[in-house]
Amino acid sequence: MTETNYTEVRDEFGVAHERFAGADPGLYNEDLAPSTPEARTWQWSSIAALWVGMVVCVPTYMLSAGLVSEGMAWWQAVLTVLAGNVIVLIPMMLIGHAGTKHGIPFPVLLRSSFGTRGAKLPALMRGLVACGWFGINTWVGGMAIYVILNTLTGGIFKGDPLPVLGIDWAQTLCFLAFWALHVWFIRHGTESIRWLENLAAPFLLLMGLALLGWAYIQAGGFGEMLSTPSAFVEGGEKEGQFWAVFWPGLTAMVGFWATMALNIPDFTRFARSQKDQVVGQMVGLPLPMALFAFIGVAVTSATVVIFGEPIWDPVALAGKMGGVGIIVALAALMVATLTTNLAANVVAPAYGFSNLAPNKISFKMGGYITAGIGIAMFPWKLLETAGSYLFTWLVGYSALLGPIAGILIVDYFLIRKTAPKVSDMFRAHGRYTYTNGWNWVAIFAFAVGVLPNLPGFLDAAGIIEGVGPFWKTLYGYAWFVGLFIAGLLYGGLMWGKRHAEAAQMETEAAPTA
Numbered sequence: 001m002t003e004t005n006y007t008e009v010r011d012e013f014g015v016a017h018e019r020f021a022g023a024d025p026g027l028y029n030e031d032l033a034p035s036t037p038e039a040r041t042w043q044w045s046s047i048a049a050l051w052v053g054m055v056v057c058v059p060t061y062m063l064s065a066g067l068v069s070e071g072m073a074w075w076q077a078v079l080t081v082l083a084g085n086v087i088v089l090i091p092m093m094l095i096g097h098a099g100t101k102h103g104i105p106f107p108v109l110l111r112s113s114f115g116t117r118g119a120k121l122p123a124l125m126r127g128l129v130a131c132g133w134f135g136i137n138t139w140v141g142g143m144a145i146y147v148i149l150n151t152l153t154g155g156i157f158k159g160d161p162l163p164v165l166g167i168d169w170a171q172t173l174c175f176l177a178f179w180a181l182h183v184w185f186i187r188h189g190t191e192s193i194r195w196l197e198n199l200a201a202p203f204l205l206l207m208g209l210a211l212l213g214w215a216y217i218q219a220g221g222f223g224e225m226l227s228t229p230s231a232f233v234e235g236g237e238k239e240g241q242f243w244a245v246f247w248p249g250l251t252a253m254v255g256f257w258a259t260m261a262l263n264i265p266d267f268t269r270f271a272r273s274q275k276d277q278v279v280g281q282m283v284g285l286p287l288p289m290a291l292f293a294f295i296g297v298a299v300t301s302a303t304v305v306i307f308g309e310p311i312w313d314p315v316a317l318a319g320k321m322g323g324v325g326i327i328v329a330l331a332a333l334m335v336a337t338l339t340t341n342l343a344a345n346v347v348a349p350a351y352g353f354s355n356l357a358p359n360k361i362s363f364k365m366g367g368y369i370t371a372g373i374g375i376a377m378f379p380w381k382l383l384e385t386a387g388s389y390l391f392t393w394l395v396g397y398s399a400l401l402g403p404i405a406g407i408l409i410v411d412y413f414l415i416r417k418t419a420p421k422v423s424d425m426f427r428a429h430g431r432y433t434y435t436n437g438w439n440w441v442a443i444f445a446f447a448v449g450v451l452p453n454l455p456g457f458l459d460a461a462g463i464i465e466g467v468g469p470f471w472k473t474l475y476g477y478a479w480f481v482g483l484f485i486a487g488l489l490y491g492g493l494m495w496g497k498r499h500a501e502a503a504q505m506e507t508e509a510a511p512t513a
Helices: 044-055 063-069 074-102 104-113 122-154 169-189 191-218 242-256 256-265 272-282 286-307 314-321 325-343 346-356 363-376 381-385 388-395 398-415 423-425 441-461 469-475 479-508
Strands: none
Touching: 044 122, 044 191, 044 272, 044 286, 044 325, 044 469, 063 074, 063 242, 063 286, 074 104, 074 242, 074 272, 074 286, 074 398, 104 122, 104 272, 104 346, 104 398, 104 423, 104 441, 122 169, 122 256, 122 314, 122 325, 122 346, 122 381, 122 398, 169 191, 169 325, 191 286, 191 325, 191 363, 242 256, 242 479, 256 272, 256 346, 272 286, 272 479, 286 314, 314 325, 314 441, 346 363, 381 423, 398 441, 398 469, 441 469, 469 479
16 A cells, blocks of 8 residues: 555544555554554453453462562561552553553554664563463473372373473373363464453452362361461560561562563553543452362361361362362463453564564464474473572563653553654654664663663672662562662653753754844
8 A cells, every 4th residue: 555545534532544554564463553442442340351351370379479478477478469459550551541542562662762663672672571381381380280180080191201291291282282182272363362251251260269268168167377466566476577578578579470571562452442441450350360269278277177288289189179079169260361361471572573573473473483493492391490599580571661651651552642644653764663673762761770780680680699688678579669769760761862852953944044
């Protein structure tokens, strides 16, 4: 399509169809194009169901464990989870605004601030961490199938590890079966994911409450853990140290969904209105997160009475339940893992890979690449050898994701006033080309936002030692530090740049004597 035969038309959402005019093949495909009015079918209930489907997962269930082990009482842990998710909800709704208003996914939105080429860097960074989680969660779901099969057959599927793989043939097949289920949904696109989330959300809520009821009845109450006071009270083991634990814990809770806070436009672009995306996220994220954190700590408290030891891992708990209970519990675990994995760890990298070469890689192909990396990384070996280091690495990504969120929010609301020129996001020589496709202001602001958190991250990952207490403390606020530094620096530099350009244009346009 060329500029000469083009007439601008705006639909009922105010989206200009000029986005298709002069679109560069290296920046455009149908999957990255702004969503049409016909595609905007997601009501607030769909957005809420999406979040419930993502919230109900093994990490959420175990979320309170770390906080309780650090000395918090159960209610302090649950309130910290709630507070962290109320905080992350703010950038979630702000960045989601762009998806609903302009119908564009996360990698395209990035072009306004980072440039048409520079946007590929943060999109790829977001995508790669999702690929890591995709492989790990696919392995967890595959192992749920493996445990069910061995429970039903008395363990006949257990065997010797295969060469190279290090897992037996049944584990391999179960992993591949669960992986293939993901591929089916990738093949049928985002609408199939919405359908699954809507179907699964009430089932998962029901299963969580049923587990809570089972634990209460079996234990005759929730046991000692819920009556144990905080270790920070007077005379406690960690007297007076509450805030030293609370702030890093709060940052970790924010970092839990820091990835989704970036690529939420991938979903809100299908919302019917801003009200739908805002209400859907408010209903679907903070309270369900707090509820499932409470279920995790309450059920674990009951296991002390039932089994004589605290069991935080729901897979291990299901294995001890026996009978039909184990099958129901692990089936629920499989559904929970599938819904979380598809929404949180497939959509973002699929769009991210598509953005690398839109004329060659579609959303589906990007999803297939994600699935391929999920196999190639051998997630079971990664977990065996890396352990807590792996999760330190993945949580550390909040130090990278915070600056990106800060830049996005400042660019969209303060620099562009929520009205970026969408058509130029698909043009090789539009206003977002900057310098050969790179906005070095954004790159510089991003780097400066990351740097203060680097010493603390390297210490947490075990790469270096002897980092001072200041840097360790600062790293506890990594997401906040990165967001504010990068956002403020980017806003200041871009504001100055725009004023300088305006002054230069005025000078050039002024009449000569």
